[in-house]
Amino acid sequence: MNRVLAPQPDTDTREWWRGSVIYQIYPRSFADSNGDGVGDLAGVTAHLDHVASLGVDAVWLSPFFTSPMRDFGYDISDFCGVDPVFGTLADFDALIARAHQLGLRVLIDQVYSHSSDQHPWFQESRASRDNPKADWYVWADARPDGSPPNNWQSVFGGPAWTWDARRGQYYLHNFLREQPDLNFHNPAVQEAALGVARFWFERGVDGFRLDAINFTMHDPELRDNPPAPDIGAPRTRSFDFQQHIYNQSHTDIPLFLEKLRALADDFGGRFTVAEVGGPAPEPEMHLFTEGETRLNSAYGFNFLYADRLTPALVQGAVAGWPHAPGIGWPSWAFENHDAPRAISRWIASEHAAAFARLKMLLLLSLRGNAILYYGEELGLTQVEIGFEHLRDPEAITNWPLTLSRDGARTPMPWKADAPQLGFTQGRPWLPLGPDHAALAVDRQEADPESLLNLTRRLIALRHSSPALMTGSITIRQADEALLLFEREAGGQTLLCAFNLGDNALPAPAALHGRRVVQAINGATPELLPPFAALIAE
CATH class of the missing domain: 3.20.20.80 (Glycosidases)
Incomplete structure (x- = not known):
């Protein structure tokens, strides 16, 4: 299956990624x-x-x-x-x-x-405090009692600081200790x-x-x-x-x-x-x-x-x-x-x-x-x-x-x-x-x-719908189970209704008589069975 790298047909000016x-x-x-x-x-x-x-x-x-x-x-x-x-x-x-x-x-x-702590940049940075990459990572001295510089914690658990004897300092890692933080300052x-x-x-x-x-x-x-x-x-x-x-x-x-x-x-x-x-x-x-x-x-x-x-x-x-x-x-x-x-x-x-x-x-x-x-x-x-x-x-x-x-x-x-x-x-x-x-x-x-x-x-x-690709969105109803929103662009207006619950719901009156564009799980403009959804124009 071959397709051309080009904008989709909704507009000639849309960036390829917008709505992708x-x-x-x-x-x-x-x-x-x-x-x-x-x-x-x-x-x-x-x-x-x-x-x-x-x-x-x-x-x-x-x-x-x-x-x-x-x-x-x-x-x-x-x-x-x-x-x-x-x-x-x-x-x-x-x-x-x-x-x-x-x-x-x-x-x-x-x-x-x-x-990684195996990256050559970190290997050089940890070697001393005065090498060309000494400041490429986040290093800090211990507190007077030898504890880490502050209370920051790692996403993966435990302190976000690990002691390095070669530098005589702690280095920062917001994730694993094997993932030292680069100094983007x-x-x-x-x-x-x-x-x-x-x-x-x-x-x-x-x-x-x-x-x-x-x-x-x-x-x-x-x-x-x-x-x-x-x-x-x-x-x-x-x-x-x-x-x-x-x-x-x-x-x-x-x-x-x-x-x-x-x-x-x-x-x-x-x-x-x-x-x-x-x-x-x-x-x-x-x-x-x-x-x-x-x-x-x-x-x-x-x-x-x-x-x-x-x-x-x-x-x-x-x-x-x-x-x-x-x-x-x-x-x-x-x-x-x-x-x-x-x-x-x-x-x-x-x-x-x-x-x-x-x-x-x-x-x-x-x-x-x-x-x-x-x-x-x-x-x-x-x-x-x-x-x-x-x-x-x-x-x-x-x-x-x-x-x-x-x-x-x-x-x-x-x-x-x-x-x-x-x-x-x-x-x-x-x-x-x-x-x-x-x-x-x-x-x-x-x-x-x-x-x-x-x-x-x-x-x-x-891809065929300007409203779904790049249109505005307006939430019309958000109840315990019913979600209803409107998408609009280029003269096209779509109503999107979703029953997120396991009991049937009457369809919102705004859907009655509208042309169905897409329906799943038995949805109609009058009834939304459990987990049913419908897009109408």
Whole structure:
């Protein structure tokens, strides 16, 4: 299936990324080409036809860079290299070429907050206090009693400082101790990061997803974080006991983002989207995407950590991105590599099939970019991983109270009756989902009514509709179960109604007599059965 890299037909002036559908691939788990049990770049390339068949605009590849794999690629020892487990730079070039041939743009992660402790930059920095890279990482003296410089805590648990005897100082790590924080207050570090970005742009990359970008700069005064209020919810990490005011989110971060945006613009048509974590990320997301000189888009964790999908949740998320001058463009994800599969978080197993159709239509109906996680088009469920099979350091540290990211990173099921479901000829790096054979690609290809084929139809509908691609969104009703919103652009007005509950509801009067554009799970302009949804014009 070949498509041309060009704007979609809704407008001749729309940037290719605005309203796009982006397919996230976790390379370790997508397809293994050499039988070692770990997915790789050649495996991705061999299966890009499947991705293109969905009708998505771009592929986002999670890290494949050279790494000791303490955090499975987010601890990078060479920002411009490919780890041998994933292949070579030539394999990456072949992937880019095939993707572009199929009409797919390619986005990759950029991890600027930190490196691996095995990176040559850190090895040089830790050697002494007066070497050329001595100030490339965040170093600080101990307190008089030998304790860390302040009270900052790591995302993965415990203090965010580790003592280094060679320097006679502590270094900062907001994540694992093997992930020392780069000092982005140092102009030389910023230039090095821009050099990495330039390297990948020159290889044909179409954009970046910026990992944990709000952790890129810290408070140089190293002030203590204040305690977080106790809201009554369980707190499994020491990190959760603080308000993260000083260890992240410094006011100079947008100035670096402006440099990155200028570089992206020099290459033309490149896209930048930030991951912004935290309990209230909207102000930072707006700051990072403000105007025309910063990032194109950002996404938070509104849906990724939610234990229920409710009309109020959607209403709150949409309200955070008003259609107004100077406000950036949102991106949305219901699932990714850092959160349990939504189909298992949000609904009981007996309703999973109907709910999967509902949530797919909802994701593709929201104003903003839609990010699909590999296997979401199949309705993959969260896999229960026993302690003995855990690989995720966060899960191991906080067992058994853990998000269990491993359970959302299990191998893609390609063929229901093949060994290892067609993922590998070897032993998979994580266990296969026991119910995933029935959801395999080949099974769903053969079923016209499958979620896979519905996903293709819904993406095509989105691309054919100016209102769904780039239109405004207005929430008309958000009750306990009923969600009703309006999308409008270019003279097209669509009403989108969703019953998020398990009881039938009368359809809103505003739908009566309207032409149905799309209906799922038996929805009509008069009645919304359980988990039914309808778009009407």
